[in-house]
Structures are given as C-alpha cells and as structure tokens.
Amino acid sequence: MPGRKAKPPRLCFREDDETWLILDRGRQIRTGCSRDDIDGAATALETYIGARHTTTIGATDPSVLAIADVLTAYEISKRPKDKSDQRASAQHDLLLIRLLDLNTRSLATRRSAHLKPSSAVIS
Numbered sequence: 255m256p257g258r259k260a261k262p263p264r265l266c267f268r269e270d271d272e273t274w275l276i277l278d279r280g281r282q283i284r285t286g287c288s289r290d291d292i293d294g295a296a297t298a299l300e301t302y303i304g305a306r307h308t309t310t311i312g313a314t315d316p317s318v319l320a321i322a323d324v325l326t327a328y329e330i331s332k333r334p335k336d337k338s339d340q341r342a343s344a345q346h347d348l349l350l351i352r353l354l355d356l357n358t359r360s361l362a363t364r365r366s367a368h369l370k371p372s373s374a375v376i377s
Contacts, residue, residue: 263303265295276302325349 263278267289274295276283285298313319329349 263299263306265299274298278302 260279261277263276265285266275266277266282267273268275268282271284272289274285274287274289274291276285276299283302285295287294287298
C-alpha cells in the first residue's frame with residue numbers, strides 16, 4: 255500500500271533564525287531572506303522549483319512529453335528577437351498560466367470521474 259503523497263516545496267518562516275526556509279521532503283534550504291523580504295523568499299522558492307524541473311524536450315515517446323514544455327519550446331522558437339518586446343513575454347506568461355489552469359481542471363475532472371462509484375452490479 256503506497257504511503258502518503260509528498261507535499262510540494264513550500265516556504266516556512268523559522269522564528270529562531272528570523273529567516274525564510276524552503277521545506278522539501280524533510281530538507282530545509284535557507285533562503286537568506288528576513289521576515290519582511292517575502293518577495294525575495296518567493297523568488298528563491300521559484301528558483302529552487304525551476305532548478306528541479308527536468309524538461310521532456312527531446313523525448314521520442316509522445317506519452318512522456320509535457321505539453322507545457324512543448325509549448326514553451328515552440329514559443330521560444332517563435333519569440334521576436336527584439337529583447338525589449340515586453341508584450342511577447344507577457345503573452346508567454348499568460349499562455350502558461352492558462353495552460354496550468356487547464357491542466358489543473360483536467361486533472362480534477364479525471365480524479366472526480368475516477369472516484370465516481372461504478373454503475374456495474376456485482377452479484
């Protein structure tokens with residue numbers, strides 16, 4: 255029987271050190287940010303999670319490709335070369351936010367369909 259599902263990496267404030275920590279599966283990673291530097295702690299968490307992500311680009315099996323990775327690779331290849339174009343970056347961020355929302359709703363739908371009692375009668 256499988257155990258509990260691990261919690262995702264998250265921020266926790268440590269009172270005795272007056273600093274923010276990243277908690278990840280029993281590990282405590284110091285961010286170096288004080289109580290008032292919540293934005294800095296959030297950025298440290300974002301960097302930590304981003305470093306843990308392994309892209310699926312280059313995989314030959316379509317069942318293991320993450321849709322977010324495919325769309326990111328496509329968007330990067332089509333992004334204008336002008337670095338000052340903030341509109342393209344904002345559109346990319348909006349695309350990823352919508353994709354995450356869609357993936358979350360899709361997962362919730364699949365879970366609820368999986369948890370519905372079967373209509374089959376066992377005799």
